[in-house]
Amino acid sequence: MFKKEVYIDRRNRLKKEMSSGLALIFGNSEASYNYPANTYHFRQDSDFLYFFGLDHPDFVGVIDIDNGKNYIFANDVDIEDIIWMGPQPSVKSQAALVGVENTAPYNDLADFLATQIKSGRKVHFLPYYRGDRLVQIKQLLGLLTARVKDYVSVELVKAVIKLRSIKDKFEIAEIEKAIDIAYDMHTTAMKMAKVGIVEREIAGTMEGISLAQGGPVSFPVILTINGQTLHNHYHGNTLTEGRMMIADAGAETTMHYSSDITRTTPVGGKFSQRQKEIYEVVLNANMKAIELIRPGIEYREVHLASCKVIAEGMKALGLMKGDMDAAVKAGAHALFMPHGLGHMMGLDVHDMEGLGENFVGYDEHTKRSNQFGTAYLRLGRKLQPGFVLTVEPGCYFIPELIDKWKKDETNAEFINFDKVETYKDFGGVRIEDDVLVTETGNRVLGKPIPKTVAEVEAMAASK
Numbered sequence: 001m002f003k004k005e006v007y008i009d010r011r012n013r014l015k016k017e018m019s020s021g022l023a024l025i026f027g028n029s030e031a032s033y034n035y036p037a038n039t040y041h042f043r044q045d046s047d048f049l050y051f052f053g054l055d056h057p058d059f060v061g062v063i064d065i066d067n068g069k070n071y072i073f074a075n076d077v078d079i080e081d082i083i084w085m086g087p088q089p090s091v092k093s094q095a096a097l098v099g100v101e102n103t104a105p106y107n108d109l110a111d112f113l114a115t116q117i118k119s120g121r122k123v124h125f126l127p128y129y130r131g132d133r134l135v136q137i138k139q140l141l142g143l144l145t146a147r148v149k150d151y152v153s154v155e156l157v158k159a160v161i162k163l164r165s166i167k168d169k170f171e172i173a174e175i176e177k178a179i180d181i182a183y184d185m186h187t188t189a190m191k192m193a194k195v196g197i198v199e200r201e202i203a204g205t206m207e208g209i210s211l212a213q214g215g216p217v218s219f220p221v222i223l224t225i226n227g228q229t230l231h232n233h234y235h236g237n238t239l240t241e242g243r244m245m246i247a248d249a250g251a252e253t254t255m256h257y258s259s260d261i262t263r264t265t266p267v268g269g270k271f272s273q274r275q276k277e278i279y280e281v282v283l284n285a286n287m288k289a290i291e292l293i294r295p296g297i298e299y300r301e302v303h304l305a306s307c308k309v310i311a312e313g314m315k316a317l318g319l320m321k322g323d324m325d326a327a328v329k330a331g332a333h334a335l336f337m338p339h340g341l342g343h344m345m346g347l348d349v350h351d352m353e354g355l356g357e358n359f360v361g362y363d364e365h366t367k368r369s370n371q372f373g374t375a376y377l378r379l380g381r382k383l384q385p386g387f388v389l390t391v392e393p394g395c396y397f398i399p400e401l402i403d404k405w406k407k408d409e410t411n412a413e414f415i416n417f418d419k420v421e422t423y424k425d426f427g428g429v430r431i432e433d434d435v436l437v438t439e440t441g442n443r444v445l446g447k448p449i450p451k452t453v454a455e456v457e458a459m460a461a462s463k
């Protein structure tokens, strides 16, 4: 937990961003896995962590925008809980750690809110992503289930995004810790990428490194020799000669800040000529994006510049043809890179995505594109100092997409389909770093993780 002044300051800044009323910030409850008492590893809600810092189930925070009071509604544990969980600090003493003076049992919350609503005050709440929260909101505020989503406060969503988008130095230090754990995960994976090993042995080892150094992984490990499937969570393949292994994985620190790193390693540790050619196109796209990142530039512009590097690289290899500015404008590069360049990262690996991707990644100046490929870009708006984002270009040969575009003659003036056919057995490459936007440019966060062909080969060959 940060010092209590950090949380006091965040709540005070939220009050300045809002007009009036109460902000209701829900902590998470335990969630059952395959029977009620067998729960998933507890994960606190990120907005609750941001404003109230307490990492326990069944806490609800209230910030009164008008009179400056803050509350925590939660129950103290009883003797039965202590027998199973050990002694727990009182709600009052926990609340004091984050500068909250007013506490009350959870059962007082409904009456408290009813009194506020009766006196004409607005209760703001954020979008929900768990079913139990929907039921809780409906009960607390007396709403019909089907109407709850209509009462989500856009004002609160925008205020929270404004604050959480700018990371302070303590948050950046936590994110760098998470990246340094990812360094250990990824360099271990590179060394393990040998013929005959099964993907799950490497994926499990990576997850274990994360757990041993901080928290769980920041999202389920993507590790596959079928990297052409972008979010491939199947880990049952045996690594074979001639394939490349994409590992897209990050850690969460004990404070729940994340990392998100992707590296691609040739099975056996040595790139073939064909692999090296595609790999270096993606590496150039990654480095071009990093070169451009600075305050004031739209991330969509960085995305398109990175896509242009992919397209130029494909043209140099005979896979595309024609004018690459026109090709990128038409979206022809999306045959090879059908996803966005990156997203915000922080307490959530896709930071604040639960609050609404368009509120996080777009604004009144930058609207989301509806073109295949660029439409998947999660962050498009102008960058500001303090943003932490991912840079994750890739190049994939997706047989089904190639067949479809060929049949439909999609962007046929820019694609050499006969040549593309010969890459259907290639798989994919993705290279992802986590980058801070600074006052003057950017800084790639964390200890540098091997990225060039020579660095990856050297790491894969090391003990």
Ligand code: GLY
Pocket: 248, 249, 260, 261
């Ligand atoms: N690293 C997985 C993703 O960003 O979606």
Ligand code: MN
Pocket: 260, 342, 343, 390, 392, 432
């Ligand atoms: Mn990512």
